[in-house]
Amino acid sequence: MSLVWLFLGLILLVVGGEFLVRSSVAMSLKFNISKLVIAMTVVSFSTSAPEFLVSLQAALKGYSDIALGNVIGSNIANIGLVLGITAIISPLAINKDLYKMDWSMMMLLSVVLYFFLKSGNVLNRWEGAALMLSLIIFLVVLIKRSRKASEADVQNIDKTLEVTSGFKIIVWLLIGAVSLYFGSEWLVFGAKEMATSFGVSERVISVTVVAVGTSVPELAASVIAALKKEHAISLGNLIGSNIFNIASVLGITAMIQPIAVNSTQILSSDMFWMIGFAAILIPMFLLPKRFEIGRIKGFILLGAYLFFVFTTFRV
Template sequence: MSILLVVAGLALLVVGGDFLVRASVGLSFKLKISKLVIGMTVVSFATSAPELLVSLQAALDGVSDIALGNVIGSNIANIGLVLGITAMISPLVVDREFYKLNWPMMMLISFALYFCLNNDKVLTALEGVILFVALVIFLIILIRNSRRTLTANVDEVNDALAEVSNFKIVMWLLIGAAGLYFGSEWLVQGAKQLAEAVGVSDYAISVTVIAIGTSVPELAASVIAALKKEKAISLGNLIGSNIFNIASVLGLTAIIKPIAVNPDTPEILSTNIFWMIAFAAVLIPLMILPKRFEIGRYKGMLLFGAYMVFIYLTLK
């Protein structure tokens, strides 16, 4: 029953998230928001909605392990699993925006999360506000840079959604909201039951099973793009979700309900958050050596292998 709840919850989150993205983009076109801003803000926020709902539901249920594990695990999976597999299929070219803005921001926000949690073992509402404000500032800088260089990737914004009726937008919003609500509730309940049945902590399930599940949409989109070779896959866009996960998902969750570190799972601060920081930090040496500004198949295999080691150590 627990596995069924987890699978059904993940499926509802994927469906709900997809409908929410469509509704959000359609509504943004109605409000005359530019395609560039939609791609960088509206789509990014909407695609983070499943992680946000899971973390918020977990925090409200008093299972902060799942809230933290979901984000830390997703950030590790985005680089080790998604980026690793994508690079094995097709090499990724690194653009300047990545190491000048995206990577420094990802490192800054990752260290900020560690210091906030390590300080008093709680991510407070004030710290949540600071993280979220940092995200807004980052997005403003990103949009300004993109307008100046005209290199923004807005392929994921579907122009056809500009013609959608108001009725459809409302229906998509309702379907998306219902899918995210019930999906997050079932996923959190299923994860708690699965953890009890398998004999591991809620945190171990959230940092592996739930994290991989919520990273499936990013993995599918990246693999399809790599296989078709229709467009260059932007490393900045792939890891941009890591910034959103911490600043938006944990930031907003902490504002609504402060997230406490469970003393029964010391590995959150002793090991796993360092795994997350290490996966982010290793991208710079990978980008430089041996072939510069490219993450190819061997580097992808290295990332994927490191991710498998992480999963093994977490579940053993």
């Protein structure tokens, strides 16, 4: 029965996330907000909504390992699983400026999160606020730098949403909110039950099954784009998702409910895996073929991710 709750929760999270993105973008366009700003703020925050709801629900219910494991596992899955599979299907060209801003921010937040968690074994409200503030500063700098780019270069904005009626926006928003709420409830409940029935810890289920579940939208979009030979879903989108997961998902969750570290493996293993997957991107950017993630590199990432899952269940 735990699998049923988990499956239903995942479906509702995917549906809810899609409706929330569409309603948020349509509302922003209605208020004549720049497409560039929408792409970097509204869309990014909306696509992090499933992770946020799952982590918040888990933290409020006292399942801190699920709250942390969800984000840590999602960040690992975004690089190892999603980027790995995408590169295997179709090699990705890398923007030369990517590692100067986006990668550096992801790496910085990953390391800062480790030290926040290590100092006291809890992510408290002040630390959550610091993470959120860093995201706001990062977005302001990023938007200012990106204003030189043409609006035509902005990706993932559906222009047909500009003529969406106010009634339809409200309906989409309600469907998204309700789906996300019940999806997160059922997913957390299913994860808890699955951990019990399989005799493994909540942490193991959260960094693997739950994390992959909340990364399903990124995985589906990336695979479809790769099959179509389109590169609208770039490495930048995945790194941006990881930045939002740490800074906004954990940041806001900790501001509402401090997140305790209950499992020692989170600090001794999972965090190092997350930092390692982030760090390995730099040599992959530069060696042997510069600024391209090809099929061989994709197989390396996917293999490393499968090894991570194997070792996680073995512990």
